[in-house]
Amino acid sequence: MILRMLPLAVTALLLTILTIAPAAASSADTAAEDSHPQRLVAVEDTRRLNLFCLGQGSPTVLLESGSGGSTADWWRIQDRLGQITRTCAYDRAGYGYSDPARRPSDAAAAVDDLHRLIVAAHLGPRPILVGHSNGGIYATLFAERYPGELAGLVLVDPGFPGQQDYARYGLPPGRIAALRHWRAGLIDGARVCLSAVKRDGPGLTTDHPDCLATPPEDPAILRAALRDLYSRVPYEAANLSEFENSFGVDPAGATPDDKEFPRPLHTLGDLPLIVLTADHHPVPVPGFTALETARYWTVWKQGHDRLARLSTAGESRVVTGSGHFIQNDKPEAVLAAVGAIVSTVRGHRSGP
Structure with missing residues (x-):
């Protein structure tokens, strides 16, 4: 305890x-x-x-x-x-x-x-x-x-x-590559969601359910509100920008x-x-x-x-x-x- x-x-x-x-x-x-x-x-x-x-x-x-x-x-x-x-x-x-x-x-x-x-x-x-x-x-x-x-x-x-x-994690090269691939995937996923919201708006629910995923244990009223927010451009734009600035690697290889x-x-x-x-x-x-x-x-x-x-x-x-x-x-x-x-x-x- x-x-x-x-x-x-x-x-x-x-x-x-x-x-x-x-x-x-x-x-x-x-x-x-x-x-x-x-x-x-x-x-x-x-x-x-x-x-x-x-x-x-x-x-x-x-x-x-x-x-x-x-x-x-x-x-x-x-x-x-x-x-x-x-x-x-x-x-x-x-x-x-x-x-x-x-x-x-x-x-x-x-x-x-x-x-x-x-x-x-x-x-x-x-x-x-x-x-x-x-x-x-x-x-x-x-x-x-x-x-x-x-x-x-x-x-x-x-x-x-x-x-x-x-590199400091003491992991084999393949595992390090997997972590870097995961990091890049976060950005790619956020980019897909932003494009989908710009195109579909509220219609996002059917075509891109992953973009609207909410914790199943949350109360229904909160899940509905979050899905609505996730289908808006300001949220997805901020999310993409934060992922890029938190996990992105620039052309020179520098991380955030x-x-x-x-x-x-x-x-x-x-x-x-x-x-x-x-x-x-x-x-x-x-x-x-x-x-x-x-x-x-x-x-x-x-x-x-x-x-x-x-x-x-x-x-x-x-x-x-x-x-x-x-x-x-x-x-x-x-x-x-x-x-x-x-x-x-x-x-x-x-x-x-």
Whole structure:
């Protein structure tokens, strides 16, 4: 149980919060709210980002989704986080109910928009940022580029510098080629979906069902809303751009890692930081042996350990029994990590 990894005082406080705080919303309520726009915040002239907040208290927790994600990525857990403190999810430009992107959907744009949103929405001084997957890269870069503007950081099975340097994985050439082929396939698939949406619009359902795929366990109201969003040009355009900027290789062979991380990341000082690693983060292509899969996971864990070491207060945790979407598979691990950092921040504020 992940709570055993916390100091006893922190664990007791977190359990008290989760047990006695009244629920402002249920997970089903959150899913229904994710099926339509919430607060549209202007971040650049008239361009707006969709923001959805639950709960009360300080510091604010802000949820950053992975590639192609939206506020809907957090519907199973946001109401529970909202019982700890005010918790907000948002849609990056072009996704969900945010206005279309006006620039490439790369890390620089994501970090800049996030900073604009925090200021424009008055989310309070120094929020806690929670980043999942590729959103973990954005969250890490935000902490580096805006030092002193976050109270804490939780990275949920995050991306990291060097994750696309497959030569370091200790794999045979054929496996490395398979990973690179998978990466290129993501871009090709997104390109097909964008072309299909431009041509067919709502008629996409029949001809390209893969472009509209949604998790079968999501409530029907949310799945219908997501399918509608996936059939729109702004979403598919942002998705293609994000894939190109996250997984693409330029003619010279440079990956986005080379562009986004031309130098080692700066230290984050003593920023409260917890990195969560799924214990069975799957290799994205079939055919890997157990040993090759273990090597793949080991590189991920090493990358997460390096992220944790960016802060003198950093901690790296493995979440047993979880896949890549830890917030779905083991939500208690995310709740515990966020609760621990909230307690730390509040303790610092009330101290001498």
